[in-house]
Amino acid sequence: MKKTWVWLPVISLALAACSQEDGSDNASSNSDGEMSGEITVWVHPYTGDSEKEDAMWDEIVSDYESEHGVTVNLETIPWANRDQKVLTALAANNGPDVFYAIPDQMPQYADVGMLLELDSYLGDYDLENFVESSLVSVQWQDKTYGLPILQEAYTLFYNTDIVEEIGEDPENLPETWEEFTAWSEKAVEAGYYAHSFQGGGSMNGTLYPFLWQAxxxxxxxxxxxxxxxxxxxxxxxxxxTMYQDGWIPEDSITAMAHNEQWFNGEIMAITGSGNTLSLFESEGYENFAMAAPLTNQEQVTYGTTGMFVAPSNTDNPEAAAEFIKHVTNEENQRRFNSVTKYIPTREAAKDIFDGQPHLEQIASYTQYALPGVIHPKGRDIMPSIQAELQSMMAGEKSPQEAADAAAAAIENVLAQ
Structure with a gap:
């Protein structure tokens, strides 16, 4: 029997609360303690190759069904409007038993009782092989609501010709803010931009990494x-300083990308991830070197984490929890990430990148990757912070004034 949601208007995510039942009539196990029945799992298209993905899921699901005797109904849903689709389905008690989530969704769902707490299903399950930073994304208020399957890590890619032109060594790239500042000043003096900056994009790729590093x-x-x-x-x-001193392009206040300037050789460094490597490969571009994330007070960067979670109103919680453990185990992380080209969240599974030096290098940086602001309002506060950052870059506010205004805006969001 599924639990019932007390559902307020679906537009807001802090809209749902789950009436708690003792689960005594939940028939997820038979009298011998073996699981039975079926579960529905929602996934997304992670690549453009549905044939490869289907074959991958066939292997993962087949192994689970053979081991646990539970039938898996796997459904691929589009990325568009996924929040609304999940919320609507769960409200109608016909949602999935397992679904894919990202870090800004998890705390929103968990905070209102929508997600199954997994701790009681983990027991002595070994979490040691997971990259420590990946577990930050799946925990809220000291409880575990999912297990991670993929990560990214953002870092700096340098144009090696520009590096050499300013008299520096592509094999000895900046490690600190101080070193990066010195290189940036040289690049600008030589007629280049030092860095790209997507002021119209997410704070995860602009302000937050610098803020954490400080x-x-x-x-x-x-x-x-x-x-x-x-x-x-x-x-x-x-x-x-980056904007006022010309380290970054003039349109950086609202820009979404600076790929054209990069490929034209106008920018010394851009922020990128594994997707950047795929772009370079498609363009036949080899004139770059990657650096580790910068350090000021901390060495840290941004990198999303993908996870699988279960709703608290699943009618088969044990089978759902076992599938989450199954799909994120070492073998299946190799399967999944070999196809999707993301970075496994289990250290041992990173051997899929053996012999691929650039992917090995970027995979080593996930230890420094934070997944954003883990908070139920983490997504809601971004537009206000972005507006204040843009106001500062436009010369309308000082850095302190912009930060103070951002703080006041966040307080207003929290009060809603």
């Missing part, structure tokens, strides 16, 4: 707003 935070899980504290303001100051 030792700052945006918002804690206890609703403490810290974006206008000195460490965080240092990141605002750096970005302001």
């Amino acid at each position: 030792g700052g935070e945006v918002l804690t899980s206890d609703d403490e707003v810290k974006i206008n504290e000195p460490e965080a303001v240092e990141a605002f100051e750096l970005i302001n």
Whole structure:
């Protein structure tokens, strides 16, 4: 029997609460303790090759069904409007038993009781082989709501011709803000931009990495707003310098990409990930070197984490939890990430990149990757922060004024 959702208007994600039942009539196991029945699993198209993905899922599902005696109904749903589709389905009690989630969804769902707490199903399950940073994404208020299957790690890619032209060594790339500043000034003096900056994109790829590197935070899980504290303001100051001193292109306030300037040899460094490597490969571009994420007070960067979770109103929680453990085990992480080209969240599974030096290198950086602001309002606060950052870059506010205004905007969102 499925639990019933007390559902408020579906437009807001903090809309649902789950009435808790004791689960005594849940028939996910038979009298011998073996699982039975069936589960529905929702996945997405992770590549453009549906044939390869179908073959991959056939192997993963077949192994699970053989081991556990539970039938898996696997459905691939589009990325578009996935939040609405999940919420609507769960409200109608006909949603999946397992589905894919990303870091800004998990705390929203977990905070209102929509996700199954997995801790009681993990027992002595070994989490040690997971990259530690990947587990940050699946936990909220000290409870585990999912297991991670993929990660990314953003870092800096340098144009090696420009590096050599400014008298530096492509094999000895900047490690600190101080070193990066010195290189940036040389690049600008030589007539280049030092860096790309997508001010119209997500804060995850612009402000947040610098803020974390400075030792700052945006918002804690206890609703403490810290974006206008000195460490965080240092990141605002750096970005302001980057724009006002011409380190980044003139359209950086609203730009979504600077690929054209990069391929034209106008920019010394861009922020990228594994997808950047795929783009370079498709363009036949080899004139680059990758550096480790920068350090100021901390060495840290952004990198999303993909996970599988179960709704708390699943009628087969044990089978759902076992599937989540199954799909994220070492063997299946190799299967999944070999096809999708993401980075496994299990260290041992990273051997799929053996002999591929660039992928090996970027995979080694996931230890530094944070998945964003893990908070139920993490997604909601981004537009306000972005607006204040853009206002600062436009010369309308000082870094401290922009940070203070962002803090006030976050407080308003929290109060809603």
